[in-house]
Amino acid sequence: MVGDAAAETATHGSSDPSPPGLDVRLDDRVGDFRLEVAFKVAPTASPTQDPRPSREGSTALGKDSTVPAEASSDPTEGSTSSNAGVTALFGPSGAGKTLTLRHLAGLARARSGRIRLGGRVLFDSATGIHLPPRERRIGLVFQEAALFPHLSVAGNVGYGMSGLRRDERAHRIDELLELVRLPGYEERRPRSLSGGEAQRVALARALAPGPSLLLLDEPFAALDFRVRRELRSELLRLSRLTGIPMILVTHSLADVRALSRTLILLDRGRVVASGPTAHLLADPGTPEAAALLDAEEL
Amino acid sequence: MTAVELHPLALSFQVASVATLLSLLVGLPLAWLLARRRLPGTDFWTVVVLLPMVLPPTVLGYYLLLLIGRSGPLGQVSEALGFGRLVFTPTAAVIAAFVASIPFLIRAAQAGFEQVDPTYEEAARTLGRSEWAIAVTVTLPLAWRAILAGIALAFARAVGEFGATVMVAGSIPGRTRTGSVAIYDAVQAGRMNDAHLLALLLTLTTAGALLLLTRLGRGRGW
Numbered sequence: 173m174v175g176d177a178a179a180e181t182a183t184h185g186s187s188d189p190s191p192p193g194l195d196v197r198l199d200d201r202v203g204d205f206r207l208e209v210a211f212k213v214a215p216t217a218s219p220t221q222d223p224r225p226s227r228e229g230s231t232a233l234g235k236d237s238t239v240p241a242e243a244s245s246d247p248t249e250g251s252t253s254s255n256a257g258v259t260a261l262f263g264p265s266g267a268g269k270t271l272t273l274r275h276l277a278g279l280a281r282a283r284s285g286r287i288r289l290g291g292r293v294l295f296d297s298a299t300g301i302h303l304p305p306r307e308r309r310i311g312l313v314f315q316e317a318a319l320f321p322h323l324s325v326a327g328n329v330g331y332g333m334s335g336l337r338r339d340e341r342a343h344r345i346d347e348l349l350e351l352v353r354l355p356g357y358e359e360r361r362p363r364s365l366s367g368g369e370a371q372r373v374a375l376a377r378a379l380a381p382g383p384s385l386l387l388l389d390e391p392f393a394a395l396d397f398r399v400r401r402e403l404r405s406e407l408l409r410l411s412r413l414t415g416i417p418m419i420l421v422t423h424s425l426a427d428v429r430a431l432s433r434t435l436i437l438l439d440r441g442r443v444v445a446s447g448p449t450a451h452l453l454a455d456p457g458t459p460e461a462a463a464l465l466d467a468e469e470l
Numbered sequence: 471m472t473a474v475e476l477h478p479l480a481l482s483f484q485v486a487s488v489a490t491l492l493s494l495l496v497g498l499p500l501a502w503l504l505a506r507r508r509l510p511g512t513d514f515w516t517v518v519v520l521l522p523m524v525l526p527p528t529v530l531g532y533y534l535l536l537l538i539g540r541s542g543p544l545g546q547v548s549e550a551l552g553f554g555r556l557v558f559t560p561t562a563a564v565i566a567a568f569v570a571s572i573p574f575l576i577r578a579a580q581a582g583f584e585q586v587d588p589t590y591e592e593a594a595r596t597l598g599r600s601e602w603a604i605a606v607t608v609t610l611p612l613a614w615r616a617i618l619a620g621i622a623l624a625f626a627r628a629v630g631e632f633g634a635t636v637m638v639a640g641s642i643p644g645r646t647r648t649g650s651v652a653i654y655d656a657v658q659a660g661r662m663n664d665a666h667l668l669a670l671l672l673t674l675t676t677a678g679a680l681l682l683l684t685r686l687g688r689g690r691g692w
Contacts, residue, residue, distance in 0.1 A: 277592075277596050278595075278596075279592050279595065279596070304595070305592075305595040305596045305598075306595055306596075306597075306598045306599060306600065307598075308596075309598075310596065311596060311597075312593065312596040314589055314592075314593060318587075318589045318590060318592075318593045320590055320593070320594075320608060320612075321612070322611045322612060331594065331597050331599070331607075332597030332598050332599070334598075334599065334603070377593075377597065378596070378597075380597070381597060381598050
């Protein structure tokens with residue numbers, strides 16, 4: 173509905189008839205910290221198959237007809253095969269990575285800026301639009317999983333599918349647990365899960381409402397090396413299977429290399445550089461970006 | 471001891487039960503608002519809500535009398551609506567017990583709500599649920615132990631209510647004479663055996679109720 177006020181976004185000099193990916197421009201201040209970021213993420217290629225009955229997901233969340241992964245089968249960059257739709261937000265602690273995610277999810281509200289996703293306006297300070305989290309269809313996986321401790325695994329995964337009939341929901345829960353390779357875990361309690369298992373359940377829970385975008389806030393940070401590696405490939409598989417674009421906040425270069433197609437470098441609340449991961453890693457462009465990428469495993 | 475003389479005990483538990491239920495209905499939303507700082511002037515409301523806990527019960531009773539007495543605003547509303555007068559009725563005893571006990575519930579529940587990690591509520595928000603649904607399905611269950619403790623304290627306080635009750639409900643045998651008041655009356659009249667028995671029964675039943683609530687709280691572990 174909002175026309176093309178995108179002209180002033182100019183940060184990357186991209187022309188405007190852009191495909192309906194993610195378009196973010198934020199200016200916010202929290203205490204002394206200033207967040208001033210602008211970036212775009214191109215839509216992902218279509219999923220290899222859709223294991224999620226997404227029609228149910230969309231009825232559960234009502235109206236909106238936006239199909240997240242537009243069938244624009246031009247993989248903007250890189251290989252279609254791997255790391256299809258993962259964008260890494262990389263930077264040291266205090267760079268504003270998590271805050272940026274919170275803005276995207278609708279858990280924070282910037283003083284000015286605009287967030288568009290797949291043609292929908294989620295936030296626009298100019299027109300006063302600020303969709304609450306529940307209307308954004310954006311999933312969020314927290315660093316510590318944040319599973320509801322009083323609910324079973326099934327209760328957690330089913331939490332975002334309250335609009336579904338009981339049997340449909342049970343069916344979807346089974347499917348999702350299958351998807352994250354935890355079949356039969358329905359009745360388990362969160363406290364009985366290992367860190368890796370908890371994150372898988374958190375992934376299933378976030379995928380349940382059929383989000384248009386999945387945000388991951390350092391989901392591996394609390395896990396040991398081996399489980400990290402395992403979950404990385406798990407995430408790649410999920411990304412390919414579901415075609416849901418993902419934004420991964422991390423301060424691990426290993427995560428960046430293994431997972432992301434696109435890389436956004438963040439430092440002190442600003443985007444230092446952004447572009448295809450392979451390109452940026454090979455040629456950071458500026459000394460500042462090079463320094464950030466040099467500091468292996470921040 | 472005859473059945474009639476046991477009436478104060480039964481009345482005490484009826485009054486305390488209704489008062490605790492009311493405290494729960496009114497106190498839980500208030501505690502939630504206070505915990506989430508959703509009320510303008512949170513400090514002011516905190517003081518107002520906790521005041522009955524620190525005021526001398528007779529002062530509390532005096533204010534209540536001004537409020538629900540025949541010329542008080544609530545008293546007049548009640549009569550205008552055809553409910554009759556409030557003072558010296560069991561209803562007045564309930565009101566006294568309610569006002570005296572609600573601070574205990576609010577304090578405990580507020581602390582309980584504040585202990586709930588807001589990340590859980592944020593997770594629930596991103597999963598598409600309404601604020602109301604989140605309060606009921608996430609915040610409330612996670613604060614449940616603290617709330618149970620609040621219920622126990624509020625109930626105990628309601629059973630023990632004396633000062634304010636005497637002032638607004640009086641001590642009408644078989645009508646407004648609660649257990650606590652009956653013990654005082656029995657001692658005044660030199661009926662020490664009655665006082666002994668009532669005190670013992672009140673102690674045992676209250677302890678039993680608390681034990682029950684404690685057990686309930688333990689069962690909700692995860």
